[in-house]
Amino acid sequence: MRVTGLLEEIATIGRDRITGGYRRFAFTADDVALGEWFAARVRALGADVTVDRCGNQWAWWGDPDRAAARGRPGVVTGSHLDSVPDGGPMDGPLGVAAALVAVEALRDNGILDEAIAARGRPLGLVRFVDEEGARFGLACSGSRLLSGISAPSSVLALRDAEGVSYAEAARAGGLNPDHMGRDDETLRRVGCFVELHVEQGRALALPELNVPVGVASAIRPHGRFRLDLAGRADHAGTTLLADRDDPMLALATVISVARAAASGHGALATVGKVEVAPNAVNAIPSGVRAWVDVRADTEQQVRAVLVDVEAAIGQAAVQESWTAATVFPADLAAEVAGAVGAALGSGPVPVLPTGAGHDAGVLAQAGVASSMLFVRNPTGVSHSPAEYAEPDDCEMGAQALAAVLTRLLAVE
Ligand SMILES: [Zn+2]
Incomplete structure (x- = not known):
């Protein structure tokens, strides 16, 4: 055979x-x-x-x-x-x-x-x-x-x-x-x-x-974390940039910091799922929910990635699952x-x-x-x-x- x-x-x-x-x-x-x-x-x-x-x-x-x-x-x-x-x-x-x-x-x-x-x-x-x-x-x-x-x-x-x-x-x-x-x-x-x-x-x-x-x-240990990023809904055509509270900017920070932190701490981090409200082309979002999946050789490395992400946006993540x-x-x-x-x-x-x-x-x-x-x-x-x-x-x-x-x- x-x-x-x-x-x-x-x-x-x-x-x-x-x-x-x-x-x-x-x-x-x-x-x-x-x-x-x-x-x-x-x-x-x-x-x-x-x-x-x-x-x-x-x-x-x-x-x-x-x-x-x-x-x-x-x-x-x-x-x-x-x-x-x-x-x-x-x-x-x-x-x-x-x-x-x-x-x-x-x-x-x-x-x-x-x-x-x-x-x-x-x-x-x-x-x-x-x-x-x-x-x-x-x-x-x-x-x-x-x-x-x-x-x-x-x-x-x-x-x-x-x-x-x-x-x-x-x-x-x-x-x-x-x-x-x-x-x-x-x-x-x-x-x-x-x-x-x-x-x-x-x-x-x-x-x-x-x-x-x-x-x-x-x-490897594996964590799934959720971030609820709040903003203020407003008109895409009339709201001055200086007047906006746009949660998409925080999302962009989360994505780029997660990537850099994963690289720096020898981990893998993925933002693979997001929900945007109201999810309209011509509206500044009122909120964004994002999930970050982090895996590494040790729990400390996973936590270090999360600490960097949380520090960058000044907000704690919710742990949805943890696999030791x-x-x-x-x-x-x-x-x-x-x-x-x-x-x-x-x-x-x-x-x-x-x-x-x-x-x-x-x-x-x-x-x-x-x-x-x-x-x-x-x-x-x-x-x-x-x-x-x-x-x-x-x-x-x-x-x-x-x-x-x-x-x-x-x-x-
Ligand atoms: Zn298999």
Whole structure:
């Protein structure tokens, strides 16, 4: 099996004919088709697929319950198959396809049998449901429910654009909403989790690194802040400049200061949404509402950007959401980076942070030893039909993943 061949097998499922992007949403017919493909591929590798109470699909080589009872929980890999609206072909499926190729390699070279027979260490493959949250607005709901990071009551009441609730969609998908929530029986089987993912950025492609595979150190902290900029509505044709109280000038300051502050503090800041009242061509606005999204390696850097913006306009921002950093275990990341490097014939590969959320991050928050491999993305574009990784890099990613799993299965 090759990674690109596997991606080709599902290339038409959920693809929009006009945009060429994917619209693979949770608990839809396309989602079911992807799940059936996954199950068939797993069966061809000699394992059965089970669905946990929260809708995630699992396959095991070896007996995970027996292993967990003896204190030797399994090594697990996998990712997701759903997409954002008009998503690309790699975000999610690359991790599932690479996992299938890696499992096949470990089966063929005898490492899987040895791990199971000699050490009692099973290997698991998971396909998480609804990672992108495109339908109900909550990312990683499958892993959040499974791990108890999100309460079932808050997830099951979410509704899609048609008014269908998460509970109704899950029930139509064969799940019992009354049984959804933290699943210790399933979690107990997972000793560690490694997710391979296309890089959503181009750090690995930059000349200073230029490596096909890297490892995640952390998911950056992330804040969303709102600014309400007040002004006074007036006539665009008669009000002297000196007499105006124009909130658009404050908005301009916010945008330019956020950019400069982000640059100065090593952060990313985006003013991506504004509301202008009354939003008329010939009126000085009475008010502007603007949202600033700030991400950086540390909370201090995010706060420093915000302090600069607030000082420039003499006004405090309202914090609408705050997502703390997820730090992947550093010893595991170092071990993974070493195994990847050995597979690529180099020293340890770079370990770097990302600004995007993942199921591996949710599991890490829940206390599962988790790690991520990133495959180089030449343009950095993701969540777009233009998302791409070189075929050779995809295959190297699968080889690197196989090397990582080999090392983790060998742990006594
Ligand atoms: Zn993803």
